[in-house]
Amino acid sequence: MPTELRDYDIIVAGGGLAGMIVASSAAHYSRQSLKILVVDRNPSPQLGKKTISGWVCGDAVGKNSVDYMTSRIGIKWQSPEIEHPVKGVIAYSPDHETSISFDGEGYILNRKVLPQKQLDDALSAGIEIRYNLALRNVIFDDNRVIGLLGQDLETKSVFKKTCKIVIDCTGVTSVLRTNLPIRSYIQRKINRDDLEATGRYIYNFENGVDDNTYFDPNYCLIHLDQDIAPGGYAWVFPKGKNKVNIGLGVQQKSMEVHNKKHGLHKDLKTKIDDYVMMNPVIKNPHIAEGESDDGNSWGTWQVSVRRQNDCLVANGYMLVGDSAWMPKPLDAGGIGPAIIAATIAGKDAVQSIQANDYSEESLWQYNLDFVDAYGYKTAGLEIFRRLLQKLSNDQINYGMKHFLSKLDIDNITNGEHPEFGMLGKLNMFIHGALNKTLAEDLKHTAEVNKKLVNHFRNYPTKPNDFSDWQNRLTKYMSDAYIKLGCA
Ligand SMILES: Cc1cc2nc3c(=O)[nH]c(=O)nc-3n(C[C@H](O)[C@H](O)[C@H](O)COP(=O)(O)OP(=O)(O)OC[C@H]3O[C@@H](n4cnc5c(N)ncnc54)[C@H](O)[C@@H]3O)c2cc1C
Incomplete structure (x- = not known):
């Protein structure tokens, strides 16, 4: 035509x-x-x-992304589509002993x-x-x-x-x-393993105990914990002083392993309900109502967690x-x-x-x-994610406490892969064989990430060169998965 x-x-x-x-x-x-x-x-x-x-x-977005759009095409978002501003994201280790703060200013959207x-x-x-x-x-x-x-x-x-x-x-x-x-x-x-099953409530609540590791009106909180969210993470994002977007994402395969290991039959909804119940700040949660929330206060859906x-x-x-x-x-x-x-x-x-x-x-x-x-960094992050998904809570506690330098956190803040540069020097001080293996694996992900970023920086300029480029990409990825035991 x-x-x-x-x-x-x-x-x-x-x-x-x-x-x-x-x-x-x-x-x-x-x-x-x-x-x-x-x-x-x-x-x-x-x-x-x-x-x-x-x-x-989860409704959260970094201010820098919104600014990217506004400065180029003039579209501005403000209240009421921006429901609540936040100063950043804080991720807690399973034992709540280590927190890393990253991502800078952002918004919780409606x-x-x-x-x-x-x-x-x-x-x-x-x-x-x-x-x-x-x-x-x-x-x-x-x-x-x-x-x-x-x-x-x-x-x-x-x-x-x-x-x-x-x-x-x-x-x-x-x-x-x-x-x-x-x-x-x-x-x-x-691939089914590259999809997370996720769900969340939007709740109004009364304040229970005062503990900003469970709710902070100024920060999006992430809880890393393989028992709470197998192969994923749980979140508490503030939508006001007494309003929250609370939920979690799991990898189906990790969830099945978790259920089997503990003799449980939990599904995503019961996991989310358990997570809400254990939060000491959120008392008497009730589904948010009103024109801007009706029909949107509970739901589950899928998200992909692979490279684009x-x-x-x-x-x-x-x-x-x-x-x-x-x-x-x-x-x-x-x-x-x-x-x-x-x-x-x-x-x-x-x-x-x-x-x-x-x-x-x-x-x-x-x-x-x-x-x-944006896309140059996602393959390395895909490998890093697969490694994180197979860690135990003890390894996450140990790794977050001992393996992250200020530079690594700056990298995470900028959405980049951490370099784990200090791990080479630390080797003899690391306790436990599993943690030593983890240190080696993290160093390996950082090395592969550099190769992948470089590979993406050489993305083919013409369709004819794509197949060769993709074959090399697939080889980098599969070699890394075999080495890390995540194939
Ligand atoms: C529980 C959960 C929590 C999340 N939390 C966050 C977060 O906090 N921060 C963040 O950045 N991202 C988060 N995400 C991801 C984020 O929501 C998505 O990346 C984003 O919505 C993608 O927008 P989209 O327009 O590509 O797709 P969608 O938002 O899915 O929009 C697709 C549109 O296409 C329409 N459509 C689909 N099929 C058809 C069809 N056949 N014919 C006609 N119309 C069709 C749909 O009805 C819909 O209107 C989360 C996702 C989930 C599920």
């Missing part, structure tokens, strides 16, 4: 956090000259809702309110929105994506629209990516946000990378449209730009 006959320049699939930003970014960079449509399966007041149980999220603000921004930028449409597949022709197919959930009629570029922002379960029918380097499926998809583009098609597995492997924070990627993807899509070329080769710039801004 000739491109001039297509219904839209860009169709953004999914009007969630990433989808609304990418649409605004494309409108910004094209000076509102393009025909842009956003399609979401929810009705307008529920735009961006991830699942029937709501806009399930994910139900935010899409309505995003909707206002989009409408005033001339973006068209269609609601209640469940997308089922891309339309393709001659190995190119040229549109989207779906169903209107109210009228049951068929939705069929063509465009120059589809930007897939339909989240982690994207059927468009899984069933992508054209030849492409995009990875379709994710090795390739983010195909002919006429781009992936942004959770559909591209962008959440940070270490903490499952996906809002920051989604903001960065969406801002970049809007710019790169516009450049391709202005060049009248929507091929994989033309859209490839987005791979390069995302890797340069």
Whole structure:
């Protein structure tokens, strides 16, 4: 089909956090000259809702990511979509004896309110929105994506629209990516062990004892503990002095091992309920109510914790946000990378449209730009995460107390892999064979991370060179997993 006959320049699939930003970014960079449509399966007041149980999220984002978007495309977030400011994140060891403070200033968002603000921004930028449409597949022709197919959930009629570029922002379960029918380097499926099952409550509560290792109105608290959250972590994020987002994420495999070891039959919900019960500050928790919380105070959903998809583009098609597995492997924070990627993807899509070329080769710039801004570090963090998931609480206690230098914490604060530079000097003072092995493993992750960052800094500039590059990446990763015993 000739491109001039297509219904839209860009169709953004999914009007969630990433989808609304990418649409605004494309409108910004094209000076509102393009025909842009956003399609979401929810009705307008529920735009961006991830699942029937709501806009399930920990709601925390670093100020630096929001500033990244504001300074480039002029989108500003403030109250009420920002519900509460925080000064940083504090992670506690299982014994609560060691804490590391990182990540700097940030915000706790209201994910139900935010899409309505995003909707206002989009409408005033001339973006068209269609609601209640469940997308089922891309339309393709001659190995190119040229549109989207779906169903209107109210009228049951068929939705069929063509465009120059589809930007897939339909989240982690994207059927468009899984069933992508054209030849492409995009990875379709994710390994089950790279998904975390997560859930959270939004509660109002009365103050119990005063203990800011369990609740701090100024800090997001993370509790690392393999009994509380096997293969993941638990969080207490303040939404006010007496309001909290509290939940946890687990790796299913680690959870099964944990249950077996202790003769338990716990599931994610009972783990979260146990975690709330053991918190001495949170007394008489009750589900947050009111227009900004109704329908969003309890829910579970999945988050990916691997590196982003090795390739983010195909002919006429781009992936942004959770559909591209962008959440940070270490903490499952996906809002920051989604903001960065969406801002970049809007710019790169516009450049391709202005060049009248929507091929994989033309859209490839987005791979390069995302890797340069964020994606260069995620493979190393994926390896680090797999190592952390197999540690015992004793090892985490010991490692957090003895192995982290100020430089390592600065690295973590900047979202980078720690270097563990002091471990070489410490060797003879380390107690216990397991801790010595841990020190060796941590040093190894830091070394592999350097190689991986360097490898990503040499991301192929053309699709033709991708397969060789990916083969080397896969070899780096699998060698590291074998050496660390996480294969
Ligand atoms: C419990 C939990 C806690 C988390 N905590 C944090 C945190 O504290 N900080 C952080 O940074 N990240 C966190 N994350 C991750 C973060 O929520 C995501 O990274 C972020 O929401 C990604 O945005 P997205 O727009 O890519 O996808 P989504 O928010 O999933 O949006 C996808 C949109 O597409 C729509 N859609 C999906 N399929 C279709 C279809 N077939 N047709 C039409 N529309 C469709 C959906 O309805 C939705 O509107 C957490 C995630 C979970 C589950």
